[in-house]
Amino acid sequence: MQEKTKSIYYLGGKGAFTSEIKKVIDEITIKKNGRICDLFSGSGVVGHYLSRTNPVTTVDIQEYSRVLSSAYFNLSFVDFDKIELMLESILSSELFNHLYKYLNALIQYEIKAIEKSKFGDFEDLLKIIEGVPLIANEEGSDLHTVYNLLKTDCQFGLLSSGIDLAKHTTTLRYFGGIYFSYYQSLILDMILGLSEKVNDNEKDFVVSLALCSASTLVNTIGKQFAQPLRPRNKDGSVKKNIHTLVSKDRILDPIKIAINWLNKYRSYTLSGMNSNSKALRMDYLSAIKNYGDQFSVVYADPPYTRDHYSRFYHVLETMALRDEPQISVTTRAGKVSLSRGIYREIRHQSPFCIRSKAIPAFEDLFCACSDNGLPLVLSYSPHEEGDGTHPRVVSTKNIIESASAYFNDITVIPVDGITHNKFNKRELELDKRHTAEILIKCDRPK
Ligand SMILES: C[S@@+](CC[C@H](N)C(=O)[O-])C[C@H]1O[C@@H](n2cnc3c(N)ncnc32)[C@H](O)[C@@H]1O
Known part of the structure; x- marks a missing residue:
């Protein structure tokens, strides 16, 4: 019995879905025990799970995320x-x-x-x-x-x-x-x-x-x-x-x-770990462009709301970097004061969280994977009017349309794994009961 990974509380963390993600990755990887790229690795739980069977490279723009993943990968060296x-x-x-x-x-x-x-x-x-x-x-x-x-x-x-x-x-x-x-x-x-x-x-x-x-x-x-x-x-x-x-x-x-x-x-440490795994702090596109030839498959879990992770986790970033950052200020009625949240002045603004930049960012992701002949598993969590979640920056429909230009075979998989919907225009409207979390399997790069 494998010990379930406990992670920090992380917005959009996929700790509950690791085995489903692995199943879909295994269906399309170009090499059975090949290196998996966990792009947008966040808390590191997915990378940790995958590293039990495969070499993994995690990629995230935030230093705290690199640290969390690296900690998992180096456990066998820890006294x-x-x-x-x-x-x-x-x-x-x-x-x-x-x-x-x-x-x-x-x-x-x-x-x-x-x-x-x-x-x-x-x-x-x-x-x-x-x-x-x-x-x-x-x-x-x-x-x-x-x-x-x-x-x-x-x-x-x-x-x-x-x-x-x-x-x-x-x-x-x-x-x-x-x-x-x-x-x-x-x-x-x-x-x-x-x-x-x-x-x-x-x-x-x-x-x-x-x-x-x-x-x-x-x-x-x-x-x-x-x-x-x-x-x-x-x-x-x-x-x-x-x-x-x-x-x-x-x-x-x-x-x-x-x-x-x-x-x-x-x-x-009892459940085994592939010691060949590594954690990178890097932009998603640079990672695929620079290391794409090492990967057999990419699993990507980009942000899907307007909430920048750099704002939600700025405290962890400052603790990880210990770089004495300038704190942003707010001006109210002519009075300047430090932002109440003590936010770092310079924070990463992810294109996935910005309406005008998100579709091009997805296209860049699809294009870079396809150029490297890499199949891609994309996590997404659709939003339904009134379901209590924040609206998404890009709709499932737009993502799939954009992916279609780069992959021949796109399948939408509700994450509970019950129904495998082969993508076609009508099925973009997924069954409501299955929309909490989906995996978009992008196979046969063009
Ligand atoms: C939905 S979360 C990933 C959650 C992760 N799969 C988990 O289970 O914890 C999205 C992540 O994307 C990262 N991110 C945002 N923009 C990025 C970029 N341009 N390059 C790399 N990572 C980025 C954020 O720092 C955040 O950790």
């Missing part, structure tokens, strides 16, 4: 016991204690604020979750951060401590208080820092522990990173359940969470 011990030793490490000295007041302030909110006193908690991150202070802003309000050692102490803040405190300074508690964000930074103390082929695994833990800890509705918790109702009054909303995530122990993830990963 789990050593890394577990490193996680358990974080609280006694010199760096942690040095930082904690300055941050203790801030951390205690938050603990007390959460406690007070239980009894209807929300003032301090609002200062934290409606405030700006610590990074705002470094940028010379006169905005009121809790950092400023406290007037304690941490305000100047941290800045004059001699600690390389850019290297050791990315999560804390960018997202502490906003998406995570200050304490949790400090621990996430400590985990990221451990990646510098392990072997090269364990590094992505350790970063991935921090990313997965961040995904479990994040204090938002629905565990996304697109926007922080809104503590107020539309009329400005404070939400009655704010204490519960905040405390349920912020009391979680980040070290325990990281060890849970480590043990989950440890269990995958």
